[in-house]
Amino acid sequence: MDPTGRRAGAMRRLRPGHLVGGLVLAGALAFASCATPETSGSPARQMQNGVPERGAQLINSYGCGTCHTVPGVRQADGLVGPPLISWAERSYIAGELTNKPPNLVHWIQDPQEVEPGTAMPDLNVTRQDAEDIAAYLYTLR
Numbered sequence: 001m002d003p004t005g006r007r008a009g010a011m012r013r014l015r016p017g018h019l020v021g022g023l024v025l026a027g028a029l030a031f032a033s034c035a036t037p038e039t040s041g042s043p044a045r046q047m048q049n050g051v052p053e054r055g056a057q058l059i060n061s062y063g064c065g066t067c068h069t070v071p072g073v074r075q076a077d078g079l080v081g082p083p084l085i086s087w088a089e090r091s092y093i094a095g096e097l098t099n100k101p102p103n104l105v106h107w108i109q110d111p112q113e114v115e116p117g118t119a120m121p122d123l124n125v126t127r128q129d130a131e132d133i134a135a136y137l138y139t140l141r
Helices: 016-033 052-061 101-109 127-137
Strands: none
Touching (some): 052 127
16 A cells, blocks of 8 residues: 555546546647648648649730739739738738638639629639639738
8 A cells, every 4th residue: 555545557547627628638739639731731742743833924915903912023013902011910801711722723713603792803813824813812921
């Protein structure tokens, strides 16, 4: 027996605080293990098919700067749409979609499908062009 009168190796009674703390820790670990590849790493690195340099040129040729201010793109100083400054830090696209590469590509290609009636026009952007534009936007921090 030990000095408390317990037999050596006897199980101790769990306190409610320990049980709750253990459950919280287990839940936090389970949540952290559910991270998808899209939540790890920067969005720019997730744009495997996009070429940022080409995206900057496309922003100019599609006329995006007529409505948007886009850092690093010459004459992209529009005030109609939101400025695309620090795009990579934003949480949502058009207040509708989480800011993830596939969602941004979808928005660029078909904004009316995502948000019917939006002021953003459908410019018939190809998939590759949308990926390049998205890749550039994700370099903006």
